[in-house]
Amino acid sequence: MNSLQPTAPDSSRLKIAVVGGGLGGLTLASVLQHAYKIKCTVFELDDTVDSRNQGGSLDLHFDSGQLALKKAGLLDQFRKHARYQGQDHILTDMTGKVLMQHVGRKRSTGGRFDRPEIDRTVLRQMLIDSLDEDTIQWGKKVIKIEEESKDKNNGNHRHTITFQDGRNETFDLVVGADGAWSKIRKFVSEVTPIYGGVSFIEGLLPNVDNGHPKLSKLVGNGSFWALQNNKGLLCQRSGDGSVRVSAAFRIEENGLSHLDFSNPEIPRKYLMDLFSDWDNSLKALIEESSTFIPRGIYMLPADYTWKSHPGVTLIGDAAHLMTPFAGEGANMAMLDGAKLAAAISKIMNKGKDLATTIDNFERKMHNTVTGLATESTKNMDLMISENGPQEVLKMFRILRWLSPVIKLFS
Template structure:
């Protein structure tokens, strides 16, 4: 089959995260038709996670191409750029306060960013409750999308924006994410100025981190007077069951954490034991480095589906930059195949370079040495 012109192609994006929605928005701005398939039954089906910073040299570039940069700045929290490095007693070892008007990487809650992108799309663009099962059809198209509810769709280009556990990835690569040996355990704190004032003061308006070489804590202020704290530890991927605990055994997990962090100050231990509600286990996975594949004229990947890395501040930014570059390649190319090749040539080189720089980076989160806060991966 001859590769179609992008303007005549049926383009399906799998996944309504920041990358998939950014790609769809930019395609629509340039008059290209696109459908986004999302497994969630609706936009409010689940918590979208914590806060993230969008960098001027990637995430913000993508929002500029999407025509949403001003709206982003209206929602963002520049004060969230403040960073504190603490020791296990709670003493501040390093404190970076952003300059007035600094907007290099302001914070925004993931839910707010998603709503901004969703609101920019034409009605009906996102097909909710549309969980991809398999991709069939010839490699040169058209591709047959089969969803878990038994429905099907046909596409000339399938864009995998479906994250770490991507089903689209299987169509181009046999690679699967591997456990890094480091696990995050998330704890939530709400109404922090009233209910958790000591933690609010410790964390400040941005983020605070501490580590002792074997374990760490990372806390981030979110919008709406919330804070999320992540206990970072080396652990087997099945550490909860290996300790004869269950994911909802909050008291049992708390007792384990108190033992592991026993030599940390009571002030610091508040960040792992006074949380509102249960803990959330988030083991850290990453794709092998490098992760590349031979070009396919009808399937490509972006974001974590293409280059899952440790959570060191680049994931969403790279996903959105990928999305912008792919969308613009489709706008400018004469065929879908040409666009995919142009996009992947740049994206794969960039992601390989970044992934190599961050390989093993989850271990660095446990280091008691002061990080280089000015270094940009």
Template sequence: MTNSTPRIAVVGGGPAGLTCARVLQGHGIEVTVHDGDAAVDARDAGGTLDLHADSGQIALEDAGLIDAFMALARPEGQAKSRRDQHGTVLTEFTPAPGDEAAPEIDRGQLRRMLHEHLRPGTVHWGHALVRAVRTGDGVHRLEFADGTSTEADLVIGADGAWSKVRPLVSDAVPQYLGVCFLDARFDDVDTRHPAIAGIVGDGHMFANDGAGRAVIVQRNSNSVVRGYVAFRAPLDWHVRAGVDLTDRQAVRAHLVQEFSHWSAGMRELITANDGDYVPRTFHALPAPLTWDRVPGVTLIGDAAHLMAPFGGHGANLAMLDGVELAHAVKEEATLGEAVSRYESAMFARSGELATSANGALTRFFATTTPDAPHLPPDHAQEHRNYLARAAAYRAQQAERARQAQRAAQSPGH
């Protein structure tokens, strides 16, 4: 870059923001990350992620962290099964030996690993962004809830679904997709819940009844299974039903009625959880979402392309976003050129995947017979596709590097 000391601020200390910061630091570029959490492990980071060879793993390779990831990852967690509401197995997938196209890792483990590989003090914890204000010439002032503020030449919004940075570039807001889910967990599952352990296996189990209700459960590390009891409902379903979401027994009684037509064995996934049900919702940004370039600011991850979680693209795209932006900042002459290059590639990639993911959710939770049935993907072919796209991506990177080298060596450069 012509300006070798830009002030770069990342808002959001999740996988996207931390990966971006790691690669920027690897390029010798100073960066500060601001996050509202009190510490890296101050809250439950959620369940498990599969990091794809063509996106999340590329990001970790470029960050120099692929070995650290593989030391924590669970390739066996790629296993998947699909059942109906009676527990009948409809499809199964078991990864072949050596298959590392999309191994699993707990979200909390990934976040801690990324944080541990940043320079001490990079992340300013307890910095919840209140607003970002333009001050002119592409500079923005970030104002935090603790009363502090800072200015940056480039603000990178990695602050998720309800981004406080997004309004600087777009008036788009997440829209509710009509599906609620309750996050539940099962601890010491192999000993305390052996029947559930058998249903879930080593990876994921998906079950739906064709009436807008589903259970999705995932094996996590340390003998934990996390489950998602999902159903079509308005956002205020609990108010209409008179259910106190903090009353575990009241929620459980409601779910027993809602899922009364499910078999007793499958209802164990709904009623035998350890701890409370944590309410969550499915929201998505309009897809494809683009915006005109705004000097001094851009978005990565869910802040840029929040989508339904079907396909597992969210975190993978978020990390690849962070890496590609960091590379562009290093390689382009100005911040403006870097952001333009990054956004052009990100818009093209994320729009198609977001549209596909949102459509998959709609089909999975359909309450009427669709024109085309929702069929589970061919996971073996899906893994082959990840690997093929990863090879193509690396080939494109190599060609771009050769072109840059030839341009640098040309007469008059």
């Protein structure tokens, strides 16, 4: 075949770089390999798989995260690790009064409320293990990306990535799956994440059943929210026996920079003062936490888009960073990966135009996530408000007729 013909090259010739080994990038690589027999290379900043903590637990939605795993051939494996009891949910006010209790179903039921929990570390390892051994290159920090050439016959653009180790490599398609502060996003857009007005200080209760039995009973099997007066204690049980405690509150950007987090007693005292008028049973979540990590909540504008650039695209937080108050970020990143893999297969195996196909993918992705990003910000403003418990109860009253296992006590 004449290489100058305006048709897409076959899978052995189209060279794909996935920048970022998070859930979105790994899902893309896994679906490409499993469903379409297409190779790519994932470049991950971390030196090893366990270089840093991957976070706690997340709920994987039936029509997004689970659907992506199905495309990767990993759904049965996911169900072996899924914690359906992790869907349990308790809501209280600052006095500790229980206002709502949701008991999750103990098995897969399908549909909107099938959202079992899984630890991020376990899910990430599942995806890594599904890949060919040479797919991931570890310790590869991207310094810059430059347009290398443009094929006048088919409109395709090639781009060269330069890494911190001094090496560079040229690709037909570069996918930015590199998170909130994406280097690849800077190539297609000048927009950067904005601070949402809320920060977390995340504590940890390890071995909660044995080391903190009262708090274990308080939190329950899944999520526990105590809300009021523009603050919240948001707790989540992980499969490793720990509970993450996120103290949420409204504060100016960088308002925690004066605290020395290397000494846990300093942020502990800060939080005990901040939550001084809360019930002792709730303040114990702070008193007994072993470590504290500050986390500012950032987001991209809900309607954020960029002018499609042939040969480069974005998925996950790089494309649509949102607050964590709708539980959609990881699910959408995985769905992005699965849908982009399907788009790439049309380019590789059906001769579809790369630029047009990627543009169509991006438009559909934007249409999917815009409403969810808006909902996420709205939920944050409802939860971290003066009347947070009452606002959340309104949401659950709407959901109650859909899920009779939700019990309201106020």
